[in-house]
Amino acid sequence: MIYREIDGLRAAAVMPVILFHAGFSFFSGGFIGVDVFFVISGFLITSIILEEIGNGTFSLAAFYERRARRILPALFLVVLCCLPFAWLWVMPEEFRAFSDSLIATSLSGANFLFWFKSGYFAPEAAEVPLLHIWSLAVEEQYYMFFPLLVMFMWKRKRNWLFAVLVALALASLAYSEWASRVHPSANFYFLPSRAWEFLAGSTCSFMQLKGQKRGSDPLSFLGFGMIAFSIFYFDETSPIPSTLALVPVVGAMLVLLYARQGTWVAALLSTRVFTMIGQISYSAYLWHQPLFAFARIRSIDPPPLTVMGVLTCLSLVLAYVSWRFVEQPFRRRERRLLPSTRSLAASVSLVLAAFIAFGIYGHDTRGIPWRLPAPIKEFMANNGWSKTCLLEGSSGWDTMPIQGCVFNGSHEQTYAILGDSLASSLTPALAKRLDGMNIGLQQITHSFCAPVADVSMVPHQARDCGAFNAAAIDYLVKSKVKTVFLAASWKIFFEQSRYRFSGEEVATSDVGQSLRDAFDKTVGELTSAGIRVVIIYPHPRGDTEIAAKVAKLMHKGTPTPTITIAQDEFLRQSAPSYAYLDDPKDRHVLRVDPARIFCGREAGRCDLARDGKTFISDKLHFTPAGADAVADEILYALRQDDTVDGNVAALSSD
Template sequence: MDYRREIDGLRALAVLPVILFHAGFEMFSGGFVGVDVFFVISGYLITTIILSELEQDKFSIVTFYERRARRILPALFFVMLVCIPFAWLWLLPSDMKDFSQSLLAVSLFASNILFWHESGYFEAAAELKPLLHTWSLAVEEQYYVLFPLFLMLCWPLGRRSILTLLSAVFVASFALAQWASLADPSAAFFILPTRGWELLIGSFAAFYLSKDGRKEFKKKAGEIAGWLGVALIFYAVFAYSEATPFPGVYALAPTVGTVLIILFATQQTTVGRFVGNRAFVSVGLISYSAYLWHQPLFAFAKHRSLEEPSEALLVALSIFALVFAYLSWRFVEAPFRKREVFTRTQIFYGALLGTLFFACVGFAGHSYDGVRERFSIPTSVYDSVKRTNRLDECFGKAGIHQIKDWYCTLGLESKPKDFVVFGDSHALSVLPAYDNVAKELDISGAFIGTSGCTPFLGIHALRSDQASNNCYELNQRVYRYVKDQKIPLVFLVARWTYYTDGGYRGNNFSYISTSKDGVRSKDESRLAFEDGLVKTLKSYSDLGVTVVIVPQVPQQISHPLNIYARSSRFPDRDVAIFSVSKTEHISLQSYVRVLFERNSASILEFEGIFCNDLYCPVGDNITSYYFDADHLSVEGSRKFEPLFRAFFMKR
């Protein structure tokens, strides 16, 4: 096929937003759509090659997979190999175990399946996975297994029949993507059945451009269509965020934008010269290696530091990703593409040996539980980093706002409810303390909770999971339940700053609004938070119900095991000094505390339990009070028991 500069330019428009998105720059909040641009490009290029060879009766499935192996595996295996020693030095056992599992999954091009089951793409834990980005390679490789075989077998049927069948697959895949983006966002993001339609858009473009006697569009129409394509991609990059339901109808902007550029941008058009400019083409040539390098660099930097990497470091790492990309393109990618340097036999044997090597390393690392012996962390600390075993029973059930079995009982089962505990995952973290005290005092409570739900009336969570866990409706349901059952006391427990400030650097922020389609901005979220607080306090007060707000526990600056690992290198120092400082903790929560005090909210004070004069310790030398950076462990929850006991005994 003829070389098109615009395609390499498009690759730059794909990879740069992805890098800047993973670097955490808010301006590129929709930079993840660069992967969708890659999907369309891949569908177009692969289909163009296959169609050309089928028409000349030269298509060979062995040659096709040889080309894929030359293109994909050398750079991928090189980056994986470089990652292993850094993972050994820096990753905690739990992270090393996960990394080892991902080595095995990447080797089998099944990492998208693994990451689908492990966590969502936008969750904080995902940022720490060095090989997270390989999910898109897995999707493409799975497509490459099926699509060439389909074309080869169906070629005798003719183009029209093939296009009819592919159109049916496209419609089914798109419909599934739209449904799953609301009902099961993680699956929608990672799996081929919900992504296949994006590759097929590129394939349809290839069918059109390879058609004899196709209609030629006027230059002016081509210019308009091409610039519209650029505008659609830029719109998605700058306007979308992790709260955007994806990859359903919203994925049309970057994918349709890409196909418009493929169809209409040529070097005879201004849009073609823009997309195909020298700078974009240069980046596009190394885009695959840049994509491979960026995520390990960011992930290992976050593992290495107890604090979030600075913006300056992330800029530097983004530049390093391009530098490393050039080097691996020059000395790894390019040589392996030359048949005179590496024969087909060498490529296939190398692919087999590389796959076996990484699969064995991954299996060993996973089997040995991440090799705990690399760190001098007491076994009791590992054992204490756990949450309540009532998670499945009590928390985050699909359809919690409408299903029958939507809450669980704390304390005595038979008695009428004396209190309700309602909130997000921070409420789940203190569930054991409420349960133990309720049993001890012969009282009964109801626990209600789901992820990312501000427990305030009139608030919409602008998250992609709201079809299955509708926070707005759940708040209404809790209010009706308290009213109907005449329950006198409600505890509201949440990670309050998650909805107003995010983390210590403003990351991991969840947008909320008083409108279902509200504006996703920090100012909007803060206004909604205060409106919801005022409405909730008044509504429950009108019922004669006492509302008690449980403040947010101190948020640590890293996962507890990271802190203990750092502390283990300095055995003469207390683990507290590696924990979050009291000053940082107070600063992060100052905004919400002012709101609570301004609105005369009843607050259950406990700061002295978790903080001393200087630090808020992650735990003591043998026990972690935390399950992760901001959720208490079961042991941490027990520190609440004297406080709850005293509160109930005073009533």
């Protein structure tokens, strides 16, 4: 396969990725263009290394210099262009995340960061300007190891090199199949799950080296069809990478091997449109995500497809400019920019150090909030959510009550709140009201830990939840606490596809009765000890950052924005959680439904922010105003309860 067909294949890979990110649903599997890119990269890198090693001209230093000249100039340009727009438009918390991505990008570790922060297909991912750099990080990590492996095998067991690469590819494929079921997010982002795609390209390089140079219309057409099928048939639920990814990967291999001059596929890929887009494909890939992300960040509502189509065209225009005036001047052999290795290394080091320093500053200042106008800064400062005493990991709850997490501790009677970060955001307002009733409040909260005995979600942040809940419930049963508030992100918890029951992971989604039994057990253990349980029900939540959205509207001239969602949509989303939470029938169970506060003021809607007063900070957690409203509803429920353990008078006088 000659170079212009490879450029054409690059075009066939990059355009579906761009159109998928633009939101064109017809390209539901467009993300597999990245898998095709990995195959192409493995093919080209292996071909170059084998040719140079065979000629005795291979140099590891020269290899890495070529990679740096290929990758870094255009990347640096795009990152630099992102900075002023992020500075002007991005709210502090998101700017802090952007700063983290600067550091990760500079250290070739963006895939690790985005795995830890959020999923590739999460709604918020569309507003992350540098999300797409994860694939570049995977490629850079591959470049670190692959040449060393080839050099090592060439010197010692040259005849075994092909067999070793095939064995590694099969091992990586098997691992990706396993990880797609057990650790799907890590599987998507990490090199061990992706290595077989690069090595598939390496296999093609070996086959070509050994004489496979014959074109085939049926096989090349089949390969192109397999890629097209993946683009239009796969979607976000497809477990990629896994054995399912063999469809586009084998398709790319067939095109690389058999789309030779004279075949239909070669003729298509050699057309001017395909080859031109292929030549600028790297820059196009770099430009498209920041353009789309900043458009979504700046827009109050999702931009229409017409706007995204215009931005798609703009990404190609910018790609041509950066290819012509940045990529080529650094790569050409004659009169190239920074011609010496030393000057290139010094310049790269300086730029990377500047990015890292700026990223550290943005992280440490929590998003450089002072860059925003004063009213926006004040609004954002007053509409965060409380993380005080929100534990993470296995430390901090060895002994209970947790030190420093008992509020109003001088009072004779103390209540407790048990739950996850949602409970943490509610605690300050609840503690303030209980203080006025001479009641203390113990906060027992851990990130990702819904208060359900013996059950936890699968993400690694929830790995300690089983032990945490066991310790908390054991303590409460033996304590003098006689009222416990259970609050959590119930919708998230009850809609997981995988859980750990008593430490054992359950793969099936048919866990309804087991979850119901576990929640009943939690409530039963507490009420059997004479403890009154107050369950805080789900509340309306947003699909974007609510405080940031209000701040955007204020920044654009709307002084008192209102943000709503449809009440029917909220009820539909919350129905599974209501079914679980309604189940315990013990008379010592009270229920507080925040929907009474946020929904129904106007028919058919639930308010997330009302006339400038914001109830939800991000997408889920209560602002101080939202926590105040829910705390008032809790006190109302306590007033209605005739088993308040002697506090009726105090409550009535509040």
